[in-house]
Amino acid sequence: MIPTDRSSDRSLDRSFARRRLLTTAAALSGAALLGTTGTAHAAETGGAGWPAAFPLPDGFQPEGITIGASPFAHFGSLADGAVYRAGLATGRGSVVVQGLGAGHPTVGLKIDRHARLFLAGGASGEIRVADARTGETGKVYATGGAFVNDVILTPGAAWFTDSFKPLLYKLVLGRHGTPEDVETVPLGGDWVQGDDFTANGIERTPDGSALLLVNAFAGGGGLMRVDPRTGTARAVDLGTARLPNGDGLLLLGRILYAVQQQQNAIDVFRLNAAGTRGTAIARITDPRFRIPTTVAAWGDRLYLPNARFDVEPTPDTEYDAVAVDQV
Template identity: 40%
Template sequence: MKTAVRSHPIHRSTPGRIAIAAAVIGLSFAVASPALADDSNDRQTRFPETITLPNDAVAGDLGFRPEGIVVKGNTAYAGSLVDGTIVTANLRTGQTAPLVAADGDPAVGLKIAGPLLLVAGGPSGELRAYDHRSGKEVAVRHIPEAGFVNDLTVAGDTAYFTDSQRAVIYALPVDGDTVGEPREIPLGGDFALAPPGSFNGNGIAVFDEDTLILGQSADPDGSGSALYLVDVSNGEATRITITGGDVTAADGLLLQGRTLYVVQNRENSIAQFRLSSDGTEARFVRTLTDPDFDVPTTIDFGPRGDLYAVNARFGTPGTDSVAYEIVRVQR
């Protein structure tokens, strides 16, 4: 039986400017011993498969409307597209708590770097840093020319942010709780912007210390989505050859070794690929879906290797009666 937890009410945040508006893999586990059965039951009992995010944490009545998620230990962090509110969720119990009060601008992608919770600010052009324990603001950097700062990843002492409307990546130095000044890395090589109105650079992951993997939601030739290797020293992008399948509606990326997960938001699925040793080829392995998916956007690894996604529910009119959830997916 799938378990769901609804959070206790928390106080509504100070109003701010309102901005932008698999099946758990069908694995049938053959129980070989009572120990395996007990472990499965324990997972179901203590780690709910859905956690409802608190609509009353955000200003107005548009609902929580999450986009980004990051997990540290048994705690997930989720941010609101409505006003930048960030809450934590205990993945063991399903209980939520406020962390960052609304500032009026969206919270899109999230990542943790040491003591910091880093946040992509969408159309605000902001790169934000908070203490991930207290929620205290540490730094805000602003990109005046930014289009839509969407997602990010962290490699060593640098966080890399994507922009879905410009052919650039932003590099932000991060050392402990010290945040430097951002610089632009123009994208070249195989990367080209899709027609106006399209979403471009979106999900991003670290391939190695010198190279990132970048997802483009809509590729220029109109064939779906695209993946690239990006040299961080000069922004040179090499398109990754996809075999055995394709990618559409690409959103968040997650990499473990040579296994790449690509969230396909409007497909309500996660595509799993196996990368070649040099990263230039991605072989389709399988699709993960879940009956609880409703336009998932980003994912992270959680306890026991499960994946955790957030349902953005794009296309659903936002109200405080709509349930926005974190969904656990067993691999």
């Protein structure tokens, strides 16, 4: 049964208020579990004459973005959970998955090679799976979570963060990536859970042996490397860099892009293979950034939705997505 009580609404209000206020044996076995990450569509630069910004529907309240094997971006709506697809070559698009309504947002999302969309349901506590081709929402898992935030796909599972609980949700994927059951993996080791918004974006290490999670609380904000088998977390050494506003993560080879939403910036790190250390190499800013939250890549570009958490959303609030060059 999908939870619809008022406590979910309060959690949602609290989380968005918080966002507005923030102005190789083990490695080989792990790599077999999680797979490795490569550059995304590096040979398909495209982009010549493609729009560097395009509008999203008024009132849509975008947060997550995912780009699959073709040049189309999918965006999730915080307003009602809908998914909007836009062609990168034209900027034009339409809603391809209808949302379940207010109280059932889509926060993070990822698309697989079968055009399945894995949707993080925020304060609804839901994990949803939808078909991007038919628009049908299939399985809905009620995790009982406080705020299911972001998701990353690995060969055997879809992993989801919870911003208010020290745990991960593991949606086990069977043959051909078919969703099966949800398991809970508690976070331990160096993981420190704050009183408010803590876990956010999620990625894999370059060698595929572990997961990387934003922890916006511990040490002033940073990355944690998590063993997917045990949930044991260890702080990633980023030197003096901090991620107090860290949101979406994107790994291309050994280059990690971390969106710092309220700072209107993307911080860029070069990681070692195991993801235990990272060196800050660049910061990407752009006057078109209006609190971007998440990032996906196509060709030599990065695409980000502007969530505009600094304004009170209305049905007429304008939203857009912007593209910048990769480092």
